[in-house]
C-alpha cells in the first residue's frame with residue numbers, strides 16, 4: 001500500500017498527523033507531508049485508511065495495488 | 068431604507084420572524100440556532116439544496132456538503148471581503164480587507180495567512196496544553212462548594228466562555244482583566260448585525276481604539292507574544308502596515324472567542340442530556356479524540372459568508388453581484404450523502420470528514436488551538452463533574468447569528 005498527499009489540496013487541517021503520525025508529518029506552516037516514500041507497513045494500513053477517510057479536503061489517496 | 072455604499076438598499080432594524088425557511092431563510096432569527104439541525108433536515112426533505120431570502124439585500128444558503136464545498140473553493144465568484152452577513156456592512160479596501168487574512172482574497176490572502184501560520188502550527192500549539200489545563204481547573208475551583216443533586220451552575224457563563232478569552236489574551240499579551248471588554252467586542256462584531264450602520268461602526272471604532280492602545284504599548288515595550296510578533300514580522304522585506312497589524316489582531320481576538328466558547332458549550336450541552344455518552348466517555352477516555360471530532364461535526368459552531376462577485380447561475384439559482392451566500396459548514400456536516408447516521412451523535416465515529424473548520428484556503432488558522440482547548444475543557448469538566456444534567460432544558464439560551472452555541476447552560480451537578 002502507498003499513501004499519497006496532494007499538497008495543492010492540503011490546507012493543513014492536520015487530521016492525518018493526529019491520526020497517523022507514523023505516516024505523516026507537518027512542517028513549520030502546519031502543512032502535511034508524507035514521511036519517506038509513502039509505502040505503508042502492513043500494521044499501519046488501518047491508520048492510513050483512517051487518515052484518508054478523515055481528510056476534509058480529500059487530499060489523501062491510497063494506492064492498494066502498489067508497495 | 069438607507070444605503071451603505073456596498074450596493075444594497077437596507078431596511079433599518081430587525082427583520083421579523085421567519086415563516087418559510089426555504090424562501091425566506093434568516094440565520095439571525097433566534098429560532099434558527101435553537102433548532103438548526105431540524106431546519107436543515109426539513110429543507111432537505113423538501114428537496115431544497117439552496118435556501119434563499121430577500122433579506123440583507125438578497126442571501127443564499129447552500130445546504131449540502133458538495134455545494135458548500137463548491138462555494139468555499141470558488142474564490143473567483145465568491146469573495147471574502149465580507150464574511151459576516153449584516154445590514155450595515157462596511158467594506159474595507161481590497162485586497163487586505165478589514166481583518167486579513169479572513170477578509171482577503173487571493174493572491175494577497177496567502178501572503179497574509181503565511182505570516183500567521185507558524186505560531187498556530189501543531190508543534191507551537193501543543194506546549195499550551197498544560198496552561199489550558201491549569202486555567203480550566205482554576206475556573207472549576209472558582210465555582211466553589213457543590214452539593215451533589217442540588218447545585219446548579221451555568222456551564223456556559225461560569226466555564227466555557229472564559230477559556231478562549233484568557234488563552235487568546237495571553238497569546239496576544241493583552242491584560243487579562245479586560246476579558247469582559249473582549250466579549251463585548253465579539254458581541255458587536257458577530258451578533259449586532261441587524262443594527263443601524265452608525266451603531267455597528269461605533270462598535271468597530273471602540274474595538275480599533277482599544278487595539279491601537281495595546282499595539283502602542285507593544286511598540287514601546289516589545290514582548291514575547293503574538294502582538295510583538297506581528298509588529299516585527301516582514302512581508303516582502305517590509306514591516307506590516309499599522310492597519311494590517313491591527314486587522315490581524317482584531318481577527319485573532321474575534322475569531323477564537325465565540326467560536327471556541329460555543330464548541331465547548333455545545334459539547335457540554337450534549338453530555339448533559341446524553342448520560343450514556345457521558346458515562347461511556349468517563350469509562351473509556353481513549354474515545355476522547357473521536358468524541359471531540361464528533362462534537363465538532365454535529366455542533367459545528369461556525370457559518371461563514373461570502374459576497375457574489377458577478378451575476379451567474381449557480382445550480383439553477385440566479386445569483387446577483389453583491390448577494391450574500393452563507394457557508395453553513397454545520398449543515399454540510401449533517402449531509403446524509405457524506406455521513407452515515409448524519410443526525411446522530413456517534414462518539415466513536417471513526418470516519419469523520421467534517422468541515423467544522425471550513426474548507427479551502429481559509430481553513431481555520433486556529434484549529435489546532437481550538438481542538439486543544441475543546442478537548443482539555445471537556446476532559447477537565449468530566450474529571451471534576453462526571454455526573455451532571457440539564458437543570459431545565461427550556462432555560463438553555465442559544466446565541467443568535469453565524470456562531471452557534473449555548474449562551475446560558477444551567478446544569479445540575481449530580
Ligand code: HEM
Pocket residue numbers: 147150168169170180231235318319322323324326327330367368369370371372396423424425426428429430431432433434436437438441
Ligand atoms: C471551535 C472553534 C473554532 C471554529 C469552529 C472555527 C471555525 C473557523 C472557520 C469555519 C473558518 C473559515 C472561515 C472562512 O471560510 O471564511 C475559520 C477561520 C479562521 N479562524 Fe477559526 N474557528 C475556531 C477557533 C479559532 C481560534 C481559537 C482561532 C485563533 C485564535 C481562530 C482563528 C481563525 C482565523 C485567523 C481564521 C481565518 C483564516 C483565513 O482566512 O485564512 N479560530 N475558523
Ligand code: SF4
Pocket residue numbers: 005009010011012013014015016017031032054055056057058059060
Ligand atoms: S488531513 Fe488533509 S488537509 Fe489536513 S493536513 Fe492532512 S492532508 Fe492536509
